[in-house]
Amino acid sequence: MGDMENITFTVITCSDRASAGVYENRTGPWIAEQVIAAGGSILNQVLIADEKRSIANEIKHGLIGDVIITTGGTGVHPKDVTPEATMPLLDTLLPGISEALRMQGMSSTPRAMISRGVAGFSGKTLIINLPGSEGSVHDGWELVSQVIPHLVRQRQGNEGH
Numbered sequence: 001m002g003d004m005e006n007i008t009f010t011v012i013t014c015s016d017r018a019s020a021g022v023y024e025n026r027t028g029p030w031i032a033e034q035v036i037a038a039g040g041s042i043l044n045q046v047l048i049a050d051e052k053r054s055i056a057n058e059i060k061h062g063l064i065g066d067v068i069i070t071t072g073g074t075g076v077h078p079k080d081v082t083p084e085a086t087m088p089l090l091d092t093l094l095p096g097i098s099e100a101l102r103m104q105g106m107s108s109t110p111r112a113m114i115s116r117g118v119a120g121f122s123g124k125t126l127i128i129n130l131p132g133s134e135g136s137v138h139d140g141w142e143l144v145s146q147v148i149p150h151l152v153r154q155r156q157g158n159e160g161h
Contacts, residue, residue: 003149004040010062011035011045012055014073014082015132019049027071027130027137034141040067055085063089063125066152069141072132074117082129083116090120090127097128097147101140108135119144124155 013019013028025047032042043065048054050073062068073082097119105112115136117129126148130140 003145004035004038007035007040007067007149007152008043008065009035009040010043010058010065010068012058012062012068012070013045013047013132014050014055014070015047016049016079018072019047026134027132030134030137031069031071031130031141034145038145050079050081052081052085055082056089059086059089059122059127063122065125067148068125068127069130069144070117070128071130071137074115074129074131076114076116080116083118086118086127086129089122090118091123092121094119094121094126094151097144100143101130101136104139104143105131105136108139112136121155126151126155 011028011031013025017023018025028045028047032045035042046058048058059068070082073080098117102112102115115131119128128144130137
């Protein structure tokens with residue numbers, strides 16, 4: 001029995017270049033592998049271009065599950081719009097998660113401070129924006145996977161505060 005047992009995930013990779021076939025999408029499939037290895041299940045895994053409406057629509061489709069993890073689109077390039085697509089859907093912000101991800105990333109690169117990813121709940125669904133680089137996704141997953149089960153159970157009212 002893994003830490004993520006009975007927790008359902010949608011994984012959304014936001015990347016113009018990967019969706020156009022310029023390079024392989026490695027971050028989304030890697031997150032899905034980690035979820036399954038921890039006992040969770042994948043409801044949906046998608047690769048889409050950096051387009052605000054498409055990202056928001058995919059997040060809305062994922063609201064049937066417990067957790068949505070996005071990867072990519074958190075920088076400052078004009079096409080990086082994942083936080084803008086996510087924010088209007090959140091009813092409870094979790095700024096500590098975003099802050100922790102940036103702090104952890106800064107131990108590897110000062111560029112981590114420019115990540116604009118957000119985290120929070122939309123209803124009972126936890127949404128976390130991870131950056132797009134493989135290293136930041138690996139490090140970020142290692143961090144957030146430690147709190148996801150507690151957050152999901154607590155939001156469902158199954159665990160005290």
